Amino acid sequence: MNLKITALFCFMLGIQQVSQAQTDSTLYKKVEKIVSEAKQKYAPDKRTKIVALVQADAKNNQYVIESTEAEASQFLIKQLKGLKAKVNIKNLPDTSVSDKIYGVINLSVANMRTQPGNASEMATQSLLGTQVDILQKDRGEYRVRTPEGYISYVPASSVVAMNKQEIADWKANKKLIYTQEFGKSYSQADQKSMRVSDLVYGDILALKGESAAFYQVEYPDKRQAFIPKEEALTFEQWLSSRDLTSENVLASAKTMMGLPYLWGGTSVKGVDCSGFTKTAYYMNGVVIPRDASQQVLAGDKIDILDKDGHFDSEKALKNLKPADLLFFASGKNSNPNARVTHVALYIGNGEFIHAAGTVRINSMLKNAQNYDDFQTRTVVAARRYIGAKDTQIQAVKDNAYYKK
Structure with missing residues (x-):
């Protein structure tokens, strides 16, 4: 996952003066289109990989692109060749972190945000002792990548930056x-x-x-x-002592009963819906994707929908097993192809445990007393992680960030 430290790869495409007609939005749109193509090909999920046009001066034909993907950088060089523009491609990690491209979380729980600053939206959390990749330093915060590949910002005071030897010493x-x-x-x-x-x-x-x-x-x-x-x-x-069974995953999940919902939370201090499922599996020695919309792309698909693509409770009761993940879209009558916004762990007998206000148990059965929350959402998918052969579901002992 680590890129060779190239710090800043800078190249100039075209050196002659260009007319005002050549410096209008047409050239900008060409650059933007090429970056968009690279993003779709090499970094379709900006939460885990970055290809981004971060600065654009159309008047002076100057552009800055950030990339965590070496292949994307090579693609950009090839596609941008011949354009009369000055383009800087900053490969991450960049020069702002020097050789300190590794980090270890130094707080019990570190809050990580979508942008630098405490006013920014919280994206996720990392626990004390977790190794991260450091990609960039910006306004006193580090841009880091977590063991599940999630990229976000964390205050520099929350993480100890290390070079290659220092991280080797820590891991030893x-x-x-x-x-x-x-x-x-x-x-x-x-x-x-x-x-x-x-x-x-x-x-x-x-x-x-x-x-x-x-x-x-x-x-x-x-x-x-x-x-x-x-x-x-x-x-x-x-x-x-970790044994990935449905009983153990659900037992871990139930230890979090009553925890408050916390947007971005992935710890026992508070969890969001996908942070809850992620933590339940982590407690059993497994690293899974961070967000619900990522978790739904992992594991084995379970048939719980009718021929029209809508939730079928009878089929669900028949095919679901304990510790399977249920995925929801918001709204009772949502399109079954709508974006996934919520995830829960199936318990059995129509019940599931999830983080919604607090960690609690609800039922998909209409005559159940705890059915109330189910009617406000639409189930759109289910996945089975236990027994699945999927590299997105990885034992902690096999994850490079935890191994010596």
Whole structure:
């Protein structure tokens, strides 16, 4: 997933002076069209790959394009050749991060946004100890890519930037994973000592030592702390104890009952609908796509629709299995081909668990007391992840961001 560090690839297409007639919107539209073609071919989902025209000065025929995809950059060079324009292609990661193209999250839960700044929409979250790719630095924030490939912005204070040797040293550490819902680390091997930070389920730290009752740990920024042994496992122990079954996925999901809905949330501090399903699978040692509209493209398709493409409850009850993912479009009478806006985990007997206001259980059966939420949405698809042969559904132990 990492590009060779090229920092800034700059080329000039045409060096002669051009007339005002040649500097109108016609040339801009040509550049825009070529970028759009590259985007569709190499980066159709901007949440995971970037090909973007970020600056356009049509009057002076100057353009800046950003790309995370080497093949897209080569395509652009070829297609733009001959145009009388000056085009800079910035391959990400760029020079703003120097050789610090790796990062490790340094907070219990780091909030990540669609654009720099706390006023921007929250896109997702990452947990302490999670490795990310650093692509760019902008206004005191890093643009990063998470283990599931999601690209967003995070404050520089939330992540420790590392070069190749530093990330290798971090990954070489024996790791510890926090397994309680909420807790804290201590400055001494004493629960009455000062807190170092809060912790949530899934946080990962370097294991530096242990006593009869405490693990000694190190944060990515080298802070030292202590965690009660009954609240954590070594990462190897945790991985070996993961067993991806429907019972285990649903048991993990039910531990989040009552959690508040949080747009962009993917932790026990709060979840959105797809953050909830993502977290339930992560608790069982599996990394899945981030958003509902991405999750619906993974796994094995389950037939739950009638011949006209509308939800068929009898077929659903027959074909669905526990821990399957149900996907919804908003509105009771939505077109079944409408954009996916919601996801839930099927429990069985017509019931499903999902994050909607809070994490709760509803039913697709009209005579059920908890049917109320179902009638406000339309089921448009279902997918089975357990047993699916799909590279988008990956065991944590096989994911490059978690392996040594």
